[in-house]
Amino acid sequence: MQKKFFFMLWLFGIQTFLWSQAELPDYIKNAPGMKEYPGQEALVLKQEMTITIHPDGKITRHYLTAHKILTDYFIGSRACDPKISWNTASQKLKIIQARTYMSDGRVVDCQANALNQITPFELERAPDYMHLQQLVVTHVGVERLATLVLEYEITDSIASTPFWGEEIELQTDKPILNQKITIILPESINLKYAAINLQFEPQMKTQGGQKVYTFVRQNIPPINFLESNVLVKEHLQRLVFSTFEAWTAVSAQLRNNVIKAIDNAPSLKKAAEKLVQGKLSVREKIAAIHQFVVMQTHPVQWPLTDFGYQPRPASRVYESGYGHDLDRAVLLVALLREAGIASEMALFSSTISCAANVPTPVPFSEVRVKVKDVPDEVWLSPSKSLDQQNLYHLQGVAYIDLSEKKSPLSIYQYDSVPNSCAVSGTLELKRENDNKSQLCLSGTLEMELSGKYNPYIRPAEAEKQMKRLGEKIASSLSGAKVTGQKIIHLAAEKSIFQLEIQGGKVSAKNNLPFEWVMPQMMGSILEERLSLHRSQRTLPLAVFGPLTEKFHLTIKLPTDLKVIHQPADYQKEVKCGRTMIKVATDDQQLIFERELKINNRWISPADYPDFREMCLRLLGETGSLVMFK
Numbered sequence: 001m002q003k004k005f006f007f008m009l010w011l012f013g014i015q016t017f018l019w020s021q022a023e024l025p026d027y028i029k030n031a032p033g034m035k036e037y038p039g040q041e042a043l044v045l046k047q048e049m050t051i052t053i054h055p056d057g058k059i060t061r062h063y064l065t066a067h068k069i070l071t072d073y074f075i076g077s078r079a080c081d082p083k084i085s086w087n088t089a090s091q092k093l094k095i096i097q098a099r100t101y102m103s104d105g106r107v108v109d110c111q112a113n114a115l116n117q118i119t120p121f122e123l124e125r126a127p128d129y130m131h132l133q134q135l136v137v138t139h140v141g142v143e144r145l146a147t148l149v150l151e152y153e154i155t156d157s158i159a160s161t162p163f164w165g166e167e168i169e170l171q172t173d174k175p176i177l178n179q180k181i182t183i184i185l186p187e188s189i190n191l192k193y194a195a196i197n198l199q200f201e202p203q204m205k206t207q208g209g210q211k212v213y214t215f216v217r218q219n220i221p222p223i224n225f226l227e228s229n230v231l232v233k234e235h236l237q238r239l240v241f242s243t244f245e246a247w248t249a250v251s252a253q254l255r256n257n258v259i260k261a262i263d264n265a266p267s268l269k270k271a272a273e274k275l276v277q278g279k280l281s282v283r284e285k286i287a288a289i290h291q292f293v294v295m296q297t298h299p300v301q302w303p304l305t306d307f308g309y310q311p312r313p314a315s316r317v318y319e320s321g322y323g324h325d326l327d328r329a330v331l332l333v334a335l336l337r338e339a340g341i342a343s344e345m346a347l348f349s350s351t352i353s354c355a356a357n358v359p360t361p362v363p364f365s366e367v368r369v370k371v372k373d374v375p376d377e378v379w380l381s382p383s384k385s386l387d388q389q390n391l392y393h394l395q396g397v398a399y400i401d402l403s404e405k406k407s408p409l410s411i412y413q414y415d416s417v418p419n420s421c422a423v424s425g426t427l428e429l430k431r432e433n434d435n436k437s438q439l440c441l442s443g444t445l446e447m448e449l450s451g452k453y454n455p456y457i458r459p460a461e462a463e464k465q466m467k468r469l470g471e472k473i474a475s476s477l478s479g480a481k482v483t484g485q486k487i488i489h490l491a492a493e494k495s496i497f498q499l500e501i502q503g504g505k506v507s508a509k510n511n512l513p514f515e516w517v518m519p520q521m522m523g524s525i526l527e528e529r530l531s532l533h534r535s536q537r538t539l540p541l542a543v544f545g546p547l548t549e550k551f552h553l554t555i556k557l558p559t560d561l562k563v564i565h566q567p568a569d570y571q572k573e574v575k576c577g578r579t580m581i582k583v584a585t586d587d588q589q590l591i592f593e594r595e596l597k598i599n600n601r602w603i604s605p606a607d608y609p610d611f612r613e614m615c616l617r618l619l620g621e622t623g624s625l626v627m628f629k
Contacts, residue, residue: 165360
């Protein structure tokens, strides 16, 4: 294999002499620059992809990309050393051109020593997957205003059976001036396709017994990856296509692959017995096995489609100690079975936006295992613990059920319980040993949590989660400590717990007023990564509503203490939701209320300024500062 590869590079070196005589192509000669695209690091002058499905099932993929460099940052970002991934066991890679058109018109081609085959970093600890390799193409002659052109072809040497389909990202963080996607397949095969996050129809023609679909676009705007608070792919314009006739055919093929991999080797039985030893409840056994798979097997983070959705036998995954998520899910199911716990598997889409009319598993990269032998629904990720990935993260996401022979595409719905968080309680400010310059804070709070806020959707972590949340709330109350915590109700529809706190300190110096900032609601949506420092957005903001947060606090004051300053009431209602702050004094009591309601799962760029104003008002001290004297 290596001799053939280096012979290919030798031929490539001979060709470069001829290429160096080539004239500057018009699309490079007439390309715009910094003047037309200020603030951009580079331009994609041309992006072309042709995928040909041959009658024998083999596939040829042809790629051409041309980047014009505008800034030094692009040069230093490793973008001038692209990596090409391919399967050396079933594919052949051919470099057609890898060259730099310098700003003065000179052409510099990559020589053989600029093309280096490596094992991907993600697969270095996975010997069974060494057939997946990368070629690093190191462009030379790189400078500002130069254009880098890379053209190559990957051809199957073994038929792709089945052809799982493809998902092509049609945007980058750079402007794309010209884009062309071509799909060629035998006339007898039907193609199903869909564009996501845009409306996009191809030209279709029939010639020589083939169907040719061509998608052509110009002047595609860049996407600002830094704005996304979820997986960037969620926002990208994408093209998805497949030759499967229906989702039932996809699920049947996937299920067949998975069932064959769940073996019953003695090593699995022995491992399961050791993991559950001393565990009395089914939930404890599940937690022990899940923790082993998550923590003790090395993750192979690589696209499942490159493995043909074919997991290795569970015993091999266990003995080797590594695997991709489908491998590790197979191991999880096998170990649970050996412990007498039934489970089933599903593939979930990595994004909420999904092409339901295109049957292909390619966008479905999230593997989950559903445990059956428990009273409440539990879905386990083979790579993350329940406090990181749980039912809430699956809400509204499409999935392929592998528990039945032929299953249609489904949308996961956890339950109809609204996402809500309500905190209420009474606290008391007292003089500490007649110390006129210090007040002590203590009292009782109660929290009602449902939907995404409910720690019960992380059943193994529920009590620990409540304890952590309680400690966090107490510390925000002038440094108070938790002296007692009681779970009043713990269930899937709602969880309630009570918190006793003491030891909060509010001080005043030199006869100045006491100043106290009302605490924020702990566990709030506002604690998540919302990037509120941005004054405007071009991408939607993920908040995963609808949701409601309420905070009602009554503060009892000493008889000789009066409120001399309190926040002004505030209320705002807009398209994406509403917020309210209300402060009142009544018979030596200060009553503070805060509420946030969000109507949508996403905040659009148009609605973002109103949303940002509401959130900043809730977070600001001016809406929470109280002064006593």
